[in-house]
Every structure is written in structure tokens, then in C-alpha cells.
Amino acid sequence: MPGAGPDPRPSLVFIVDEDEAVRQTLTSLLGQEGRQAIAFGSGQEFLAAERPPQPACLVTEARLPDKDGLELQYALSDRGDPIPIIFIARDGDVRTSVRAMKAGAIDFLTKPVDEPELLAAVRLALQRDEVQRRERERLGELRRRIASLSPREREVMRRVVRGVLNKKIAIELGIAEITVKVHRRHMMDKMGAQSLAHLVRMVDRAEPEPD
Template sequence: MQNVQVKAESSAEPIVYVVDDDEEMRGALLDLFMVTKKRATAFPNGMEFLQAADTNAAGCVVVDLRMPGGTGLDLQKQLISIGSKMPIIFLTAYADIPTSVRAMKAGATDFITKPFVNQDLLEAVDHAIQLDSERRKTDAEGDRIRGLADTLTPREKDVLWQVVSGLMNKQVAYELGISEMTVKLHRMSVMRKMESKSLADLVRKAELLQKSA
């Protein structure tokens, strides 16, 4: 098995996983990533990749579409099934439009036909890593906001959803069967616990909560 890490840097640095049954191609890709100062590791098939790789690592996967013992699409399905969100770039020697559409619909970030221009692949990898970084930031922010929401009492949550729906305090009081003063107190508590200094920020956080529900 060729499993060569071309840079021994911090594991926090994004990694490019190469999965290709062609040994010459694996070596060429590792060389390409080495000279462009990217951390990379290669595997000859999906099974060895899944056994040894950190599928939750920051980075992306560059995988050959057609490999004996399991295609790139098979690997994509397995990654999805285990909850991995690593971006995938497919390499293929065949211009198979239906397959490429299927791969992209399943979440692939790019589909590159061999032989390819090195710069095109490098740009695809940079784009995939950027998307992964942005997704991780969004996930982290979602986790933080869910943590804030968990500190709300049931009544405060009721007030939160009424307020972000656009209702005024008087309307919220009517809907919940409580006094307007009680609504005001709950609203102040919600703003404090959700760390929001404006209604716009509270609405943004509520939208993230709904998306992650």
C-alpha cells in the first residue's frame, strides 16, 4: 500500500487524500501536492482509505472514478453513510456526463477528466478546501448557537419564536396568554442568553437553529 504523507505538519493543516489504483498516478499527484506545499496521503483503493484515513479531517478527497473493487461513487456513498462531509473531487479518463451529474448531485465539488492540467486540479483542490473551511465555521457557529438556545426556558423559547416571526410584544402576549410586561421580561432574557444586541441578530440565529433542527 502506498500511504505516503508528503508533509509532516500539524494535523490541523488541511490534508488532501488521494485514492487511485494507478500507482504512477498516485505518485504523480503526491509529487504535485508536495511541490505546492500541500499535505497529502495516497491510497490504492477505497477500503484502505476508509480503514486508515481520518474522514473527519479538514481537507478534501481526490478519487479516481473507476477502480477495481469499488468505484469512486461507491466511496462517495460510504463517506456519506458514515457522516463524513469531506469535499470530493473525482478524476476520470471517461467523459461520462450522467455519472458526473450523479456525483455532483451527491455532493462532489468537481469532476475532472484525465489527462488534466495540473493547475486545474490545484484550483479545484483549493476550492474544495475553502468550501470545507467555510462549512466547518458554519457548523461551529451552529453548535454555539444551539448551546445558547439550550439555556432558554420553555417559555423563553416560546417568546423567541413569536418575536422572530415579527410579532410585537402586545401580540406575543395575546398569543401566549401572558401579560405584555411578562413578554418584555422574557424578551430581555432571551436577548441576553442568545447574546444578541439586535432583533436582526436574533432572527439570524433563529434561522440557523431552524436549518439545523
């Protein structure tokens, strides 16, 4: 499978903070770093907005008036949105920071935000998003390859990755051993597997639903 190169689309930093002055300050700071920023005054505004497709991260106030940062984090998780999140707070809320980090946040910063620290966190978040996007693309391709298999090829594949020999597969499926070999060859070609070990790694990574 060909490796995915760097995403040519510019990355985005979303900012959610009820304080307009903070939004403007962060937007200006990120702009000086060559980052494109889109700011929102509430979590609901952010959730309702159309999301551009390029790599992105979210910088959000931990305590928002309509939906606090943790609720926003959980809402994104519930809808399957893995965008990396950086929290900022007016004080060192240890309990909230621990919960946020356990839920996958990149960092939890306190106001006034240390600019180099924030910029470093944003760089890390965007790098993580790019890596996660490439992995999702690879998984999607593997699952498409598995879906392209015929039912019989999938039955053969399930047994092959468990180390079952062709002769036993033939007995289990009630077909000739030569037919198993034909299905196996077609399956390996469709999967793009260079070896049995390669096939096993692909199937383990894709985690397909059991038949």
C-alpha cells in the same frame, strides 16, 4: 458572535486510487505545492481510516475496484461527511461526471490529469471546506445558544421572531406582560441578539426543530 479566523492546522488532501504509481505521482505533485497528502488504494481503506480534524478534500479515481467513486461519494454523504471531492477518470465518462457534479463534486478531471487544473481544483476544494467548517461552527454555536434557553424563553422567542407583540404573547402564554418582557430580555441576552432583525436572522440560520 466572533468570527472564526483561518484554521491554523495544515490542510490535507486524501487520494484514493488503486494504481500505486498514480498515488505516488499525485502525492509528489501536491507535496511540491506544500500540500500534505495521504493516499489509499481503495474506498474502503479511506472510509475505515481515522480522519484528522483539519480542513481537507478528497481526490478519487471515479472507478475503483471495491467501491467506485460515486458509491464512495454517496457513502460519505450518508454518514454526514461533507468533504469536497474531486474525481479523476481514465476517460470522459459524461454520465458519471454529471451525476458526480449534481451530487456536489468540485470537479471531474480525466487522465492524464492536467497538473495546473488539478492544483486549481484542490485549492478551490480546500477553500470550500474551510468555509463550510466555519459555517458549521457558527450553526453549532447558535444551536447551543438556543439550547441554553429555558422552555419559557424559547416559547417567547418563537413568538417574537414571528412578530407577535408582547401583549399578545402574554395572553397566549397566560402570563403577565411584564413577565414576557423579562423573558424576552433574558432570551435576547442569551442569544447575543443586538436587535429583533438580528434574532430573526440567527433563528432562520439555525433552523431549530419546532417545539
